Each structure stands twice: as structure tokens, then as C-alpha cells.
Amino acid sequence: MHFGVIGAGQMGGGIAQVAAQSGFDVTVQDVQQEFLDRGRATIQKSLSKLHEKGRLSSTPDEILGRIRFTTELTAFAGCDLVVEAIVENQQVKAGLFRQLGEVVKPDGILASNTSSIPITSLATASGRPERFIGMHFMNPVPLMQLVEVIRGYQTSDATAQFVTETAERMGKTPLSCNDFPGFVSNRILMPMLNEAIQCVMEGVAEPEAIDGIMKLGMNHPMGPLTLADFIGLDTCLSIMEVLHRGLGDDKYRPSPLLRKMVQAGLLGRKSGQGFYRY
Ligand code: NAI
Numbered sequence: 001m002h003f004g005v006i007g008a009g010q011m012g013g014g015i016a017q018v019a020a021q022s023g024f025d026v027t028v029q030d031v032q033q034e035f036l037d038r039g040r041a042t043i044q045k046s047l048s049k050l051h052e053k054g055r056l057s058s059t060p061d062e063i064l065g066r067i068r069f070t071t072e073l074t075a076f077a078g079c080d081l082v083v084e085a086i087v088e089n090q091q092v093k094a095g096l097f098r099q100l101g102e103v104v105k106p107d108g109i110l111a112s113n114t115s116s117i118p119i120t121s122l123a124t125a126s127g128r129p130e131r132f133i134g135m136h137f138m139n140p141v142p143l144m145q146l147v148e149v150i151r152g153y154q155t156s157d158a159t160a161q162f163v164t165e166t167a168e169r170m171g172k173t174p175l176s177c178n179d180f181p182g183f184v185s186n187r188i189l190m191p192m193l194n195e196a197i198q199c200v201m202e203g204v205a206e207p208e209a210i211d212g213i214m215k216l217g218m219n220h221p222m223g224p225l226t227l228a229d230f231i232g233l234d235t236c237l238s239i240m241e242v243l244h245r246g247l248g249d250d251k252y253r254p255s256p257l258l259r260k261m262v263q264a265g266l267l268g269r270k271s272g273q274g275f276y277r278y
Contacts, residue, residue, distance in 0.1 A: 001025065001166070004082035004104075006096065008039025008069070010232075010270065011113055012085035014141025017043045020066040021056065021142075022170045027068045027075050036069040043067070046142055076104050081166060083135050085113040088238040093117060094125035101127035109159055111135035115186050115235060116242040119152040119179045129154035133163050136183065137172075139231060147172045152179050181246030182239060190239050193231075194255050196224035200275065201257035207275045225275040229268030237262050 003024040005016040016028045016039070030036050047060035056063065068075070076082050082104055084096060093112065100110055109131045112122050123132035134150025147167040151160055160176065167174035177184045196210050205213070211223020228236050240254035261267075261274065268274030 001081070002027070002079045003166075004029070004076040004079035006030075006073075006076075006082065006084045006100075007086040008036050009085065010139060011137060011141060012083075013039040013042050014046075014139070015083055015085060015113065015137055016067055017046060017063070018137075018141055018170050018172075020063045021047075024066065025068075026066055027070060027079065029070050029073060029075060031071065033071060036071070040064075040067075040069060046140075050142065073099060073103055076100065076108075079104055079108050081109045081111060081163070083111045083113055085137075088115060088117065088235050090117045090121065093122055097122050097126040097132075101125070107131070109133065109162060111163060113137055116182050116239040118181070118242075118246070119150050120154070123152040123154060130156040131159050133159050134179070134183070135163055135167070136185065138185075145173050146185075147174045148183055148185050149174045149176045150179055150183050151176065182243045186239050187243065187247075190236065190243060191251060193224045193228045193236055194240055194252075194258065197228065197255040197258045197275075200225070201255055229274035229276055229278075231268070232270055233258060233266065233268045233274050234262050 001024045003019040003026045005012045005026065005028045008028050008030040012028065016026050020026045028039065044064060047063055050056050051060050082100060084093065086093065086096065097110060104110065110126050111133050112119065113136055114134065119134040123129035126132050129152060132152055133155050136148035136150060138144035138146050149163055164174045182190060199205060199210055200207055207225045211225050214220050214223050237254055237258050240252060243252040265271060266273050269278050272278050
């Protein structure tokens with residue numbers, strides 16, 4: 001299996017790593033060499049940790065050796081499956097899929113790891129809607145069990161089956177849903193994170209107290225503000241905007257504090273500061 005990944009960030013790097021751990025030949029593309037270098041270093045660190053814990057079936061070097069890093073989209077020509085994990089922006093993703101549709105072999109399947117952008121709209125841009133699907137991994141990819149498989153309006157049964165089997169070969173549990181704003185995961189999760197941010201803005205409690213209340217009181221493994229910082233506040237804002245636009249209800253309106261923090265460049269863990277400092 002030749003597995004392609006676009007974007008060497010938090011998610012793309014993790015997806016590439018797990019694909020390589022599963023024995024696939026992996027090609028990862030990003031726009032600049034420095035992003036590829038950073039992605040490679042993150043994968044290397046994660047593999048070393050898993051190796052120390054005895055959780056790898058081959059050596060980190062062997063696994064890393066299955067991943068090819070490139071800035072060229074044409075490297076995806078022979079891929080059986082390409083998963084996109086670039087910035088959460090509909091126009092940028094659609095533009096990329098328009099190009100990919102021309103580059104990847106006709107029977108190759110294209111997938112998006114988008115958190116919230118309509119799969120059907122990206123499928124149309126790709127020019128191959130039957131062979132297009134949402135393959136939504138969770139963060140951090142090497143540790144999280146779920147892959148949310150999102151069928152677009154024209155996704156074929158064969159495509160859904162191939163992607164489901166691929167997720168299983170990657171040691172994941174795929175669960176399927178249809179293409180509605182936020183799918184299942186983020187339609188339910190994001191309004192909760194947004195409400196926690198609104199609580200900070202209104203002075204209901206300090207961030208530590210909000211997170212503590214949700215952890216201890218609801219048995220959540222991570223508080224909502226820690227989780228928002230972990231996901232990235234820019235990504236959270238994009239998802240809330242998609243929910244608000246797509247479902248219309250005022251309960252999906254992004255908190256003004258979320259908007260302000262993104263404008264200020266406080267994006268959470270990846271920028272060094274969000275609700276907490278890193
Ligand atoms: P990130 O900001 O860590 O990484 C994005 C990467 O894509 C960067 O390395 C960037 O240089 C690269 N990129 C941007 N435009 C590109 C292009 N045109 N061609 C190639 N590479 C390009 O973002 P992250 O967190 O990895 O998110 C990626 C996608 O995964 C988004 O769609 C997001 O909604 C989704 N996602 C994020 C989760 C999270 O917890 N962060 C969870 C599940 C899905």
C-alpha cells in the first residue's frame with residue numbers, strides 16, 4: 001500500500017507515523033522543507049518513546065525509513081490513498097484537492113482529515129466524488145483509538161469499505177457517520193469547549209477551576225480549556241464557525257474571547273500560549 005499524507009503538522013505527522021508503523025510505504029508532503037524537518041523530528045521523538053515502552057514491532061529507524069518527505073505534490077501520483085491534513089480552511093483545501101484530483105492515479109482514493117469542512121464540497125472539488133471520503137483521526141494520532149469515517153453524498157460503498165479496512169489495519173477503530181456540520185465528534189465536543197471559554201470570558205471561574213470541575217466532576221480525562229489549547233484555538237474557532245454557519249442556531253456562535261485570542265496569536269500549545277503557558 002502506498003499511503004500519502006499532506007501536511008506534516010500535528011495531525012499529518014501522526015497519521016504518517018501510524019501508517020508507517022503499519023508497514024505502509026508513506027509519502028508526506030508539506031509546503032516548506034522546514035515544516036517537513038519539524039514533522040520528521042516529532043515522529044522520531046514519538047517513535048523513540050513507543051520503542052522504550054516496548055510498543056513497536058520494528059525499530060524506529062526501520063519505521064522512519066518507510067516515510068519519504070517531499071515538497072512536491074507530484075510525489076502522490078502512484079498513491080492508493082492520500083489523506084489531507086493541512087490548515088482548516090475550505091478554500092485552501094478545495095484548491096489542493098482540485099490539484100490532487102489531477103495528480104493522483106484515477107483509482108486512488110482521496111480523504112480529508114478535516115474536523116468540520118463539508119466532505120461533499122471537497123469531494124466535488126476533487127473531481128472524483130465516489131472515491132472521496134472523510135478520514136478523521138483524533139489527536140494524538142498514535143495514541144487515540146477512533147477514526148471517524150465520514151461518507152460524502154456520493155462516496156461509493158467500495159471507497160468506504162477500503163478506508164474502513166485501512167483504518168483497522170492501522171490498529172484503529174473506525175466508526176461511520178454521514179456528512180453534516182461537525183460530523184458527530186465536533187458537533188458534540190466543540191459547543192462544550194466554546195461554553196468553557198465563555199465561562200472564562202464572563203468570569204464564572206478561573207481556567208484551572210473550570211478544567212478541574214469538568215475533570216473531577218464529569219470524569220473527563222482532560223479539562224475543556226486544556227483540550228482547546230491542545231487542539232489549537234484557531235482550529236476550534238474554524239470548527240465553531242462551520243457549525244454556526246451550517247446549523248444556524250445561536251448556540252453555536254463562537255465565543256468573542258476565542259475570536260480575540262486567535263486574533264492575538266494565542267493559539268494554545270502550538271504557539272506556546274493559550275489558556276495556559278507552555
Ligand atoms: P497544523 O497547523 O499542526 O499542521 C498543518 C500543516 O499543514 C502545517 O505543517 C502546514 O505547513 C501544512 N500546510 C498548510 N497548507 C498546506 C498546503 N497547501 N500543502 C501542504 N501542506 C500545507 O494543523 P493540525 O492540527 O495538524 O490540523 C490539520 C488538519 O487536521 C485540520 O484540518 C484540522 O481541522 C484537522 N484535525 C485537527 C485535530 C487537532 O486536534 N489539531 C484533530 C483532528 C483533525
